[in-house]
Amino acid sequence: MKTPPVVGITGVALLALIVGVNAQQVRDQGVRPSTGTAVISGTITTDEQTPQPIRRASVMAIAAEGGIARTVVSDDAGRFSITGLPAGRYTLSATRAPYLRVAFGAKRHDGPGTPITLKDGHQMTDVALRMTRGAVLSGRIVDENGEPAFGVQVRALQMRTQFGERTFGPVPGAGLANEATDDRGQFRFFGLPPGEYAITAAPRLTPGEVVAMTDAEIRAIMFDLQQKRAAAQQAQQSGQYTPPVPSPTPAPTPDEEKITVAYAPVYYPGTTLASGATTVTVGAGEERQGLDFALRLVRTTTVEGIVVTPPGVSPRSVQLMMMRSMPDGAGIAGLEALAMQRVAPGPDGTFTYRAVAPGLYKITARATAAAAGRGRGAGPGAAPAAERTVTFTAAARGGETMVITPDMSGGDPNASTFWAEAEVPVDGTPISGVSLNLQPGMTMTGKVQFRAMASRPTGDVTRVRLRLSPAPTAGVRLMIGAPGFRIDGSGQFTITGLTPGRYNLSGTAPLAAGSGPGPGWILESAIVKGRDMLDFPLDIGPNDSITDAVVTFTEYRQEVSGSLQDASGRPAPDYTIVVFAADNQYWTAQSRRVQSTRPGTDGRFTVPNLPPGEYHMAAVTDVLPTEVNDPAFLEQLVSASFKFTLGPGERKSQDLKIAGGL
Numbered sequence: 001m002k003t004p005p006v007v008g009i010t011g012v013a014l015l016a017l018i019v020g021v022n023a024q025q026v027r028d029q030g031v032r033p034s035t036g037t038a039v040i041s042g043t044i045t046t047d048e049q050t051p052q053p054i055r056r057a058s059v060m061a062i063a064a065e066g067g068i069a070r071t072v073v074s075d076d077a078g079r080f081s082i083t084g085l086p087a088g089r090y091t092l093s094a095t096r097a098p099y100l101r102v103a104f105g106a107k108r109h110d111g112p113g114t115p116i117t118l119k120d121g122h123q124m125t126d127v128a129l130r131m132t133r134g135a136v137l138s139g140r141i142v143d144e145n146g147e148p149a150f151g152v153q154v155r156a157l158q159m160r161t162q163f164g165e166r167t168f169g170p171v172p173g174a175g176l177a178n179e180a181t182d183d184r185g186q187f188r189f190f191g192l193p194p195g196e197y198a199i200t201a202a203p204r205l206t207p208g209e210v211v212a213m214t215d216a217e218i219r220a221i222m223f224d225l226q227q228k229r230a231a232a233q234q235a236q237q238s239g240q241y242t243p244p245v246p247s248p249t250p251a252p253t254p255d256e257e258k259i260t261v262a263y264a265p266v267y268y269p270g271t272t273l274a275s276g277a278t279t280v281t282v283g284a285g286e287e288r289q290g291l292d293f294a295l296r297l298v299r300t301t302t303v304e305g306i307v308v309t310p311p312g313v314s315p316r317s318v319q320l321m322m323m324r325s326m327p328d329g330a331g332i333a334g335l336e337a338l339a340m341q342r343v344a345p346g347p348d349g350t351f352t353y354r355a356v357a358p359g360l361y362k363i364t365a366r367a368t369a370a371a372a373g374r375g376r377g378a379g380p381g382a383a384p385a386a387e388r389t390v391t392f393t394a395a396a397r398g399g400e401t402m403v404i405t406p407d408m409s410g411g412d413p414n415a416s417t418f419w420a421e422a423e424v425p426v427d428g429t430p431i432s433g434v435s436l437n438l439q440p441g442m443t444m445t446g447k448v449q450f451r452a453m454a455s456r457p458t459g460d461v462t463r464v465r466l467r468l469s470p471a472p473t474a475g476v477r478l479m480i481g482a483p484g485f486r487i488d489g490s491g492q493f494t495i496t497g498l499t500p501g502r503y504n505l506s507g508t509a510p511l512a513a514g515s516g517p518g519p520g521w522i523l524e525s526a527i528v529k530g531r532d533m534l535d536f537p538l539d540i541g542p543n544d545s546i547t548d549a550v551v552t553f554t555e556y557r558q559e560v561s562g563s564l565q566d567a568s569g570r571p572a573p574d575y576t577i578v579v580f581a582a583d584n585q586y587w588t589a590q591s592r593r594v595q596s597t598r599p600g601t602d603g604r605f606t607v608p609n610l611p612p613g614e615y616h617m618a619a620v621t622d623v624l625p626t627e628v629n630d631p632a633f634l635e636q637l638v639s640a641s642f643k644f645t646l647g648p649g650e651r652k653s654q655d656l657k658i659a660g661g662l
Contacts, residue, residue, distance in 0.1 A: 034068060036086030038118040042127025044078045044094050053078030054131055057096035064089040064115055089115040089600050092127065098191035099131035100284070105573060105598065107622050109193060109284075114573040117600035134191035135282035139268075139291030141185045141201050148185030149295055152201050153178070156189045159196040159279065160626070168198045194284045198277050203263035203295055262355045264298040272296050272357070303353040303424055305434025307345045307365055313418060313438065315349035318367040320436075322353055325362040325423055356426050365420040365436045366499065417441035417483070417497025441483075442498040442540055444468070444528070446549025448491040450509075451524060453555055453649060459511035461491050466551060468495060471502040471537035471590075493551075498540050504590075505533040509553045524554035524611070534611075535586060535593065556649035561606040564599045564619055566658045571603025575619040575658070579607045580634050582614035582643060587631040596628045612648050616641035619656060 040061055045051035057074040061082050068088075074080045074096075091113055092104040105114025109132060116124060137156055141149040155178050157168040170178075171192060181187050181201075267277035270293040282288050307318050322341045345351045353363075418438035424431060448464050468483050487493040505528075509521035526533040528549045540546075560579060564572045580586075581593035588594075592611060599605040618641035627633060646652060 034086070035084045036118075037121045038085040038087060039081065039083045039123040039125070040085065040090070040092060040116060040118070040127060041079070041081035041123075041125045042129065044074050044080065044096075044129045044131060046099075047130040047132050051130065054096055054099065057094045057099075057131070059092070059094045059129075061085065061090045061092050061116075064091065085118055087118055087120045087122075089117050089604075091115055092129075094129050094131065096131065098134050098136075100134050100191070100193055102129050102131050104129060105601075107574075108624070110624060111622075112576075112596075112598050112625060114598050115600040117602040117604060133285040135194055135285060136188065136190045136287035136289075137192060137197060137199065137280060137282065137291060138186070138188040138287070138289050139199070139293070141181050141187065142292070142294045144295060144297055146294070148183065149181055149201075149203065150183050150185065152181045152185070152187075152203050152295070154181060154187040154199065154201050156192065157198045157200065158193065159198070192282065194282060194286070196279050196281045198274075198279055199268040199291060199293075200265060200274075200277075201267075201293070201295065202265045260300045260302070260355055261297045262300050262357070263295050264357050266293060266296050269293050270296065272298055298357050299428045300355040300357050301426060301428050302430050303356050303361075303363075303426065303434060304430075304432040305351055305363070305422075305436060307349040307351065307420070308435065308437045309349060309367065310369075310418060310438055310440075313367050313369045314347075315345045316347060317369075318345050318349075318365050318438070320345060320351055320363065320365055322356075322361050322363045322424075325360045358426050358428050361424045361426060363422050363424060363434065363436065365418075365438060367418045367438055368497070369416045369418070417499065419499040421500070439542075441496065442542075442544050442546070444495040444498060444546040444549055446493060446528075446547070446551060448487065448493055448509075448551050448553065450521065451552055451554040451556065451648075460489075461511070462487055462489055463511060464491075464493075464507065464509045464553075466493060466495065466505060466507040468498065468503040468505055468538075471504045493549075498544075500540060500542055500544075502537045502539050503533075504537055505551070507551065507553075521553040521555055522557070522609075524552045524556070526551045535591065536588070537590075554648075556612075557608070558610045558612055558646045558648070558650050559606060559608040560610065560615070560617065560644070560646065560652045560654055561604070562654040562656060563603040564605060564656050564658070565603055569657075571599065571601065572619070572658055573599045573601050573603060575599065575621055576623050576628075577605050577607065577617065577619055577656075578623070578628050578634075578637060579610065579615050579617045580628070580637070582616055584631065584634070587629065587634050589629050591629060594629050594634070596623070596625055610646055612646050612650070614643065614645050616643055617654065617656075618642070619658065 044054045044057045044059070046054060053074075053076070055074055055076045055078060057078070057080075058071055059074060059080045059082065060069060060071045062069045063086075065088060068086065070082050070085065072080050072082050074094075093101060093113065095101045100109040102109060103111060103113025104116060104127060106112065118124065141152045141154065143149045156171060158171050159168050179187055179189070264272045266272055267274050268280070268291055269278050271277060280288055280291065303322070307315055307320070309315050309318065320343050322343075341353055341356070343351050343353055417440070419441055420436035420438050422434055422436055424434060448461065448466075464487055466485055466487075483498050484496040485493065486496075505523075505526045507523050507526075511521060523534060526549065528538050528546060531538075564575055564577065566572045576596050576598055578596045579594075581591070586593040592609070593613065593615075595607050595610065597605050597607055616638055618637040620637070623633075642654070642656065644652060644654065
C-alpha cells in the first residue's frame with residue numbers, strides 16, 4: 001500500500017509501507033565478541049579541487065551497540081585500515097587539526113554520518129573521507145593605554161541552538177577556541193567550524209589591577225603621564241631631556257568618595273556588556289584577521305550584608321555565590337553569567353563582595369546541617385566555605401549547562417539543607433544591608449513501584465537511588481549541594497534539601513529482574529503534580545510541598561526497527577529516520593519521545609528506548625540531531641509520515657520505501 005504523493009515539504013522522503021509489522025517482547029542480546037574478521041580501510045584527503053592526502057589523521061570506528069572502539073592513524077599517503085572488527089554496525093569518523101571532524105556519510109561536518117554494517121569477513125576497502133579546513137579568527141588585545149595585553153584569556157564562542165534557545169557556547173572540540181594572548185597581545189583560533197562567533201577577553205586578575213583612588217588622584221596621575229609622554233617626545237626631537245616636575249598628589253578630604261576600578265571582561269569590538277557585542281561570521285576555511293579590541297577599566301564597588309542562620313548552623317559553613325542575574329533565552333547576554341564570585345561569611349555572618357562591576361546580581365546562600373547538629377555543615381569543626389571543593393559537570397545531550405555543586409553534606413542523606421537568595425542591583429555606589437535569612441529546603445515524598453513482565457520479586461528496594469538535578473538549559477545554572485535521598489523497604493522515599501529551581505529526575509534500580517538473562521529495571525515514569533518528570537522538568541518554588549510523587553521502574557523496552565530502500569529496492573543510507581510523538585506537547589528540546597537515527601549502509605535502522613505511545617515516522621535529508629526537536633520542523637513532517645503505536649514491551653518492525661527513488 002503506497003501513501004498518496006505529498007508536496008511542499010523540502011527534504012522529506014515520501015514513504016511506502018512494504019513489509020508488515022511484527023511485535024514481540026524485547027530481550028537483551030548476549031555479549032558480543034571483542035575481535036572479528038571484518039575490515040574497514042580507505043583514504044583521507046582534503047576537499048580541495050585537487051585533493052591532497054592527510055597524514056596522521058586519527059580514524060575511529062565505534063560500534064553502535066557499544067563496547068568496541070578502534071583508532072588508527074593514517075599514513076603519509078592518507079591511507080588507513082581498521083582490522084579485526086566483529087560483525088555489527090559502526091560509525092566511522094576522522095579528526096586532524098586544523099581540519100574539521102568528518103564522519104562517513106555525513107553531508108555536513110557536524111552531521112551524524114551513516115553507520116557501516118559489517119558481516120563476518122566483510123572487507124570494506126573503498127572508504128573515502130574528505131576533510132575541510134577549519135576557519136581562523138585572529139586579532140590583538142591592548143590595554144587602556146594601547147599597550148599589548150599579555151596573558152589575557154580569550155575565548156571564541158559559537159552561536160548554536162541549545163535546549164530550544166539560540167545562545168553562545170563553547171566550540172565542540174574544546175581547546176581550539178580558548179587561549180591566552182602572547183607578548184604582542186595577539187591571539188589566533190584555528191580549526192573552527194563555520195558559523196557565527198562572539199569573542200570574549202578576560203584579563204588576568206592580579207592585585208595591581210584593583211586600585212582605590214579619588215577622582216583627584218586619578219586626574220593627577222593622568223596629568224603626570226601626559227607630562228612624561230610630552231617630555232619624551234621633546235627629548236627625541238631636540239636631543240635634550242628635562243624631567244618634568246611631578247604634580248603633588250592631593251590629599252583626600254574626609255568626605256571625598258573613594259572609588260574602585262578594575263579590568264572587566266570585554267566582548268569584541270570592545271564593550272563590557274555582552275548584549276552590546278558584535279558577532280563575527282566565518283565560512284569553512286575562511287580567515288578573519290584584525291579582530292582587535294582594548295581592555296576596559298570600569299568603576300566597581302562593594303556589596304556588604306549578613307547571613308542569618310538557624311540554630312545549629314554556623315555562619316562560617318554557609319556557601320555564598322554571587323552571579324549575574326540573567327533571564328532564560330538571554331542569548332549572548334547569558335555569557336555574563338560566567339562571571340561569579342565566592343566569599344566566606346565571618347563568624348558573625350557578615351560578608352563583603354569587592355570589585356563588583358555594575359549590573360544586576362543574584363546572591364545565593366546554601367548551608368547543610370547534619371542530623372542532630374553534627375557533621376561538616378555545622379559546629380566548630382565545620383570546614384569554611386572557601387575551602388570546599390567545587391566541581392563542574394557538563395549537562396547531558398550535548399548542552400552547555402554548567403552545574404556547580406560544592407561538596408557540603410559529606411554524603412549524609414539525613415542532612416538538612418537551608419537556602420536564601422537575594423537580587424542586588426549594582427550601579428557603582430557601595431551597597432550595604434543585604435540580608436540573607438536561611439530557611440529550610442523543600443522536601444519531596446512519594447513511592448517507588450515496579451512493573452514486570454510477569455509476577456516476580458523485585459529484590460531489596462532500599463538499593464534504589466533517585467536523584468534530582470538542574471534541568472539542562474542554555475547558559476549556567478547554580479546548584480550548591482546535592483539533595484539527600486532515603487528510601488525504606490516498602491518503597492516509600494524522601495528527597496530532602498531541595499532549593500528553588502527547575503529539576504529533572506533520574507534513577508537506578510540495581511535489582512534482580514526475574515530469573516535468567518534479560519533486561520534490568522529502567523525508569524518508566526515519574527509522576528509529580530500530574531505530569532511526568534521524565535518528559536517535563538519540574539519547577540520547585542519556595543515553600544513548595546510535594547507529597548504524592550510516584551516513580552515507576554519497568555523491565556519493558558520498546559523500539560521500532562526496519563529498513564529504508566529507494567524505489568528500486570536498494571538501501572537508502574543517505575536519509576535520516578525521525579520518530580516523534582503524535583502528541584505535540586512532547587515536541588520539546590529534551591524529549592525522549594523525539595529521536596532520530598541514520599540507516600546503515602545496508603539500509604537497516606533501529607530506534608530504541610521509546611516510551612509506549614503513538615508516533616509518527618518520516619525519512620528526511622540533511623538534518624542534524626539538534627534540529628529535529630524544532631516544533632515547526634516536526635509539524636511539516638506530520639503529513640509525510642507513517643503513524644504507528646507502540647505498546648508496553650513491543651518491538652515493531654517497519655520497512656519503508658522512498659516514493660520516486662533517490
